[in-house]
Amino acid sequence: QLQLQESGPGLVKPSETLSLTCTFSGGSISSYSYYWGWIRQPPGKGLEWIGNIYYSGSTYYNPSLKSRVTISVDTSKNHFSLKLSSVTAADAAMYYCARLRGDFHWYFDLWGRGTLVTVSS
Amino acid sequence: QSALTQPRSVSGSPGQSVTLSCTGTSSDVAGYNYVSWYQQHPGKAPKLMIYDVNKRPSEVPDRFSGSKSGNTASLTISGLQAEDEADYYCCSYAGSYTFLFGGGTKLTVL
Numbered sequence: 001q002l003q004l005q006e007s008g009p010g011l012v013k014p015s016e017t018l019s020l021t022c023t024f025s026g027g028s029i030s031s032y033s034y035y036w037g038w039i040r041q042p043p044g045k046g047l048e049w050i051g052n053i054y055y056s057g058s059t060y061y062n063p064s065l066k067s068r069v070t071i072s073v074d075t076s077k078n079h080f081s082l083k084l085s086s087v088t089a090a091d092a093a094m095y096y097c098a099r100l101r102g103d104f105h106w107y108f109d110l111w112g113r114g115t116l117v118t119v120s121s
Numbered sequence: 122q123s124a125l126t127q128p129r130s131v132s133g134s135p136g137q138s139v140t141l142s143c144t145g146t147s148s149d150v151a152g153y154n155y156v157s158w159y160q161q162h163p164g165k166a167p168k169l170m171i172y173d174v175n176k177r178p179s180e181v182p183d184r185f186s187g188s189k190s191g192n193t194a195s196l197t198i199s200g201l202q203a204e205d206e207a208d209y210y211c212c213s214y215a216g217s218y219t220f221l222f223g224g225g226t227k228l229t230v231l
Binding site: 035037039046047048049052060062063064096101105106107108109111112113114 | 122124153155157159166167168169172173178210212214217218219220221222223224225
C-alpha cells in the first residue's frame, strides 16, 4: 500500500527554521514519472503549493517562498525534506507532502495525512 | 502568481447537479490542459478527483466530471449526495514546474 508520512516538530519558534520530512512507503521515491511536493494549508484557509523535488535533486519552488525554502531528497532513505527558514506566525499551517505525477501529466495523486506546525515562542 | 479564483460557497439539494468554477489566466488554466480538482473533508487530506482537466481516477464516481473553457475550469457533480459535502480545490500547472491552487469552494448539500 502506497503511503506518505510527514514527520517533524509541531512547534517552531519565530525566526527559526521549520524542518519536516516525508517518508514514502510501498514504492521507490526514485521513480521516473513522479516528483515529490510540499503543500501547506493555514487553519481555515486554502491550499498553497510550496515546492517540488525530483529524485535527481532538481527543485522547483513557489516564487513567494523561494528565498526561505529548501527541499531535499534522500533516495537511500526513501524520503524527502522541507526546510523553511525565518518562520513567522504566517507560516503556521498544516503541512502536507504529496506525490506529483509528471511525464506529460501534472497532478498530486497521493497525499500524506499532514502535520500541523505551530509558530510560537 | 495569484491564486486561482473559486467561489467561496456553492450549495445544492440531493440529486441535483452543481458546477464549481475555477478562473485563472492565460499563464495557467488557459495555457495548459493540466487542471486538477481535489476534495477535502474536514480534518482530512485532499483527495484527487479530476486530473488533466477532465480525466477521472478509477476510484472516483462518474458523477464527477471536469471541463475547461478559456481561463475557466469547471467541476460538475451530478446526482449530488450527502457525502459530497466538502471543500473543493482546483489546481493548475503554471509553467516552469510551478503550480497554483484556488482558494477553495465549500459545497453544502442542503
